[in-house]
Amino acid sequence: MSNRQRPLTTRLFTTSDARLSLSRLKYQWKSGYGMLLPAFVLLIMFMYYPALSAIVLSFSSWDGFNSPIFNGLRNYITLVKDPVFWISIRNVAVWAAVKTTLEIAVPLFVAVLIYHLRSKRMQYIYRVIFVVPVVVPDIVLYLIWSFFFDPNIGVLGHLFSVLGLSGVTPNWLGDPNIALFALMSVGFPFVVPFNLLIFFAGLQAIPEEVMESARIEGVGRTRRFFQIELPLVMGQMKLLLILTMIQLLQNVTLPLVLTNGGPGYSTYVPGLLMYLLAFQNGQFGLGMAVSMVIFILVLSLTWIQFRYIRPGTEYTA
Amino acid sequence: MWKDFRKDLPSHSFLIVAALIALYPFIYMIMTSFKSNVEFYHNYFGISLPLHFDNYVVAWQAISPYLLNSALFAASGVIIMALTGSLAGYSFARLRYRGKPVIFMVVISLLMIPGLLTLIPLFLEMKGLRLLNSRIGMILAFAAGGQAFTIFVFRQSIASLPEELFEAARIDGYSEVRVYLNIVLPLSKPIIGTVSIFNLLSIWNNYLLPLVLINSQGKYPLTVGLMAFRGQFVYNAQYGPMFAGYTIASLPLLLLFLFTMRLFMRGLTAGSIKM
Numbered sequence: 236m237s238n239r240q241r242p243l244t245t246r247l248f249t250t251s252d253a254r255l256s257l258s259r260l261k262y263q264w265k266s267g268y269g270m271l272l273p274a275f276v277l278l279i280m281f282m283y284y285p286a287l288s289a290i291v292l293s294f295s296s297w298d299g300f301n302s303p304i305f306n307g308l309r310n311y312i313t314l315v316k317d318p319v320f321w322i323s324i325r326n327v328a329v330w331a332a333v334k335t336t337l338e339i340a341v342p343l344f345v346a347v348l349i350y351h352l353r354s355k356r357m358q359y360i361y362r363v364i365f366v367v368p369v370v371v372p373d374i375v376l377y378l379i380w381s382f383f384f385d386p387n388i389g390v391l392g393h394l395f396s397v398l399g400l401s402g403v404t405p406n407w408l409g410d411p412n413i414a415l416f417a418l419m420s421v422g423f424p425f426v427v428p429f430n431l432l433i434f435f436a437g438l439q440a441i442p443e444e445v446m447e448s449a450r451i452e453g454v455g456r457t458r459r460f461f462q463i464e465l466p467l468v469m470g471q472m473k474l475l476l477i478l479t480m481i482q483l484l485q486n487v488t489l490p491l492v493l494t495n496g497g498p499g500y501s502t503y504v505p506g507l508l509m510y511l512l513a514f515q516n517g518q519f520g521l522g523m524a525v526s527m528v529i530f531i532l533v534l535s536l537t538w539i540q541f542r543y544i545r546p547g548t549e550y551t552a
Numbered sequence: 553m554w555k556d557f558r559k560d561l562p563s564h565s566f567l568i569v570a571a572l573i574a575l576y577p578f579i580y581m582i583m584t585s586f587k588s589n590v591e592f593y594h595n596y597f598g599i600s601l602p603l604h605f606d607n608y609v610v611a612w613q614a615i616s617p618y619l620l621n622s623a624l625f626a627a628s629g630v631i632i633m634a635l636t637g638s639l640a641g642y643s644f645a646r647l648r649y650r651g652k653p654v655i656f657m658v659v660i661s662l663l664m665i666p667g668l669l670t671l672i673p674l675f676l677e678m679k680g681l682r683l684l685n686s687r688i689g690m691i692l693a694f695a696a697g698g699q700a701f702t703i704f705v706f707r708q709s710i711a712s713l714p715e716e717l718f719e720a721a722r723i724d725g726y727s728e729v730r731v732y733l734n735i736v737l738p739l740s741k742p743i744i745g746t747v748s749i750f751n752l753l754s755i756w757n758n759y760l761l762p763l764v765l766i767n768s769q770g771k772y773p774l775t776v777g778l779m780a781f782r783g784q785f786v787y788n789a790q791y792g793p794m795f796a797g798y799t800i801a802s803l804p805l806l807l808l809f810l811f812t813m814r815l816f817m818r819g820l821t822a823g824s825i826k827m
Contacts (some may be wrong), residue, residue, distance in 0.1 A: 267652070379577040388687045
């Protein structure tokens, strides 16, 4: 059986240790655990303990000062009855659906264009150009866009007045019907560097003969894309689909920095709701219940990935 | 090369336009960072001469403390993760002891835990430990956050080293610690680089965790500091220095990128093995 087809568990744990003497085994037992110790001190204190706390305390009411009062499912019932919770779920669903599509389609398209350039050197240069933005902290990009959206001095407003449309310039972040889409447009044209590099690696892995025979048979660009390239980067696409959704589900910083959920509740997402409940209202228990909802959503997506998608897509620059 | 360029002209035109739009926010940022306020209002889209380098002096004074804090958090976090992660990775990849598969599974399960789940309890825990608003607490929280992923990557990489090396070391009577120091660490240099770039990027960009754990301005890292910085300069309508500050904030990683381009791109995609 080849390595890839074996179940993940056996693949992860097969070691080729040779026969070892008993004393040697004893020694490895000590150093084996010993070497895990530093990592585990960190993990137990700042990962396992808080993660378990979140699960337990999501069933409590806690202001963070007095001791928590356990109240069964009350937090979850409060959430289900809260229209703001459902608005935030709807917003994140729209957000994830639109942005996942764009953040997959655009990088794939750009990767294909770059891949078919005749000059290898230009391929590398374009990859570098599209990857460079990762050096800019996300928060800086958000702040620049927040300036772009400014109704008085923003770039978009100026652009509209240059085009003679100054009367109809929308109030991007101030109009509840537009704000969510304004937030989603941050990062236009969505050539996500990570996704671009993964797709490019996938295209590079297509055997030369496949492309060669397509060329000989005179297959056109469109047919080549849909019948050769798209099926052969399906693995990468599934991987990116899940990773992008998981990441979008957890995006708090963008709405927090640009709109703080407003106007009204029009840009609330579950992560932001969690943050505001805990750190603005002091409802820590209720906040943790929201974080549990996010956790369960992420867990389901991860499970889908584990179950149906192979875990590794290596990239070599 | 020029002939190739002409043949691929449609692709090139599309890619160049896309690149210009994608980079425009940063181009605008750099152009505006050199403008006085008069130039900002009267020549909104163009480049204005002379360049006002004094904007950078003003911005540097406001932003350098945040930059230093970020550098401290990132360097400490990355080093702690590389050391503890490689030790644990070696233990999982090469040593034999009871319960290893189960313990490894327990570590791997952490990859499914989103940072948002631990945010509130971490805050409450740090408050209890009196590590709130402490640089040490911040570093430990960062280091723990990327630990599971780091261990996983090290384990995979160390498991793929040739068995003969370890066999030979065993015959020579090397202790496990010596094997780690003399064989594993030197051979793990490439993976240490990749993982460290990945961890560096995630610490450098993290906004929420320091927002919650740090509350005095003197200890703010760049992300949280930039919000305070923006408030201060927007209030006085000093747009040149504001954009100069944003540019300064982007320079450290730009320099790193220019010097370690391939390693950087590998580090960026290290996340693809995250499950």
